[in-house]
Amino acid sequence: MQHTATISRLKAAGAPPRLSGLAQWADRHFKWLLVAPAVLLILALSVYPLLFSLVVSFINYDFQVPGHAFVGLKNFERVVFDPVARWSLLLTAWLSGISVAIEFVLGLLVALTMVRSFPGRGVIMSILIVPLFISPVIVGQAWTLLLQRPFGPTNYILTQLLGQEVTIGWMTESPWLYVSLIIADVWQWTPFMFVILLAGLTAIPPNLYEAAELDGVNAWQAFWAITLPHLAPMMLLALTFRLLDAIRMFDTIFIMTGGGPGTRTYTASYYLYTVGFTQFHLSQATAGSWLFLIFTALVVMLLVRRLLKTEPV
């Protein structure tokens, strides 16, 4: 008897204030109510559009051809057999591969110079991260101002440095237009590599290096034996994130070359954009974007799976 009395007294003391039916229901399903807004939004604006585009890619949805007839795989065929599409996918792979590789090496080198503290490090840090907060459109604009003939000063500077007349059409001549696009990408995203790799480098316990120094290991050996293995997960993470963004490359091309001359600087995104929004073959564009999606998913699976296995956190 005494027990139940204690329990009921405890209940009275700790009992939550009387909740209405609705509030009780909300408290019971609390965790699902919290995720509901975000999940519903993603369903409405990402999953539903994707399913819708899957439908569109099997029918005729073209602002130039009336009607929405089912056309089977025709839209996909048009993309697969379009030489421009294949060229754009190849260019996407090349441009993103080269850009990301340069960004990685340069980012790592700069990160290595910034590991130890020195006077002015904070200020330099703040300057180096600035490109990350700039719209790619503006990055493209900035490099256009520097490179475009006859306005840009780049050819003049090169002429002075090399002692002979330089007249490169940075935005019009192959291969220089690819160089220009890569420079713009490297300018904007090397800081990304740098920031992540620096975080990885500063997390390596310094006593490892002290011990190595006592053992007479030189700096180069220490880099291979200590830095590289400790940094590997971080490197993979930085490369994965960066690569997945690089293959979307669109904004700088839109501003700097407009895909031209001809279709020489069409990346996958740019190709699909022109098919959809300047030629208005919307179903062909959605079919192509599904193929691109599958291509991206393969890259993700390859890289992110590895990442999840090695990631220490």
Add this chain to the structure above:
Amino acid sequence: MAAVAPVRRPKRRSIPVGRILLLGFFLVFVLWPLYWMFNTSIKPSDDYLTVPPVWFPTAPTLVHYEAALFAYRGLDGLINSLIISLSATVLSALFGTLMAYSLARYNTGGQHLSFWVLSQRFLPPIGIVLPVFLIYRGVGLYDTHIGLIIAYTVFTLPVSVWMMFAYFRGMPKSMEEAALVDGCTRWEAFWRVAVPLAAPGIVAAAVFAFIACWTEFFFALILTSRTAFTLPTVFRAFIGFQGAQYGEAAALAIVSLVPSIALGVLAQRHLVRGLTLGAVRG
């Protein structure tokens, strides 16, 4: 001579020439386009094509700023960008925090739900934006502020959710448990206890959501036209013109990069978490 064994000297503090050169080169590389853009923005048009180029304008002018903001509707773009980015940021931070809390404290949906959200971050926008364009035209959201606000909220949600997910997981739950024992509802434990404690993380997530919206171009290009156009899309006006609009383009660029750079540098403590969606603690 060669036989003399090198005696290991105590490490000398030599001047690291290579490092200084590399860092110096990289600093110049980063700053040079920014300087040239600023230089172009205040340079009179007569100075555009001189040889050698005008490195320091002797007669700086603000005419390009005036033209960019008014003649090219840069100011309208700026106002639209502010409305859209701020609204999307608030919604993204709010819904992101709600979901992240549920994932972190109740393990809602297990790994599947959280990775499903993460996978959204890696979808190529071109795959989403085509059907969204068609849907928006159908429901009247094309070229509206609301339409772009919704799109930006969804597109920043993965980052908000994952940044806050990591933040809540790194926060002890004892305070909330104490609140629950004291008779708080779960909502009260969340809203009155956890959210105030997580405020710095929420602010950081909001800053990165804002920067992402402020600098976004692709969705705005396709989903807006003459009414809800944002600042980055104004740059379309400067493409292809030979020479005449350099100053205007540069001026507009300077105007639009100030807010995001200021916010980004202020929030740089959280930069690593922001860039890696909370996977790495900076």
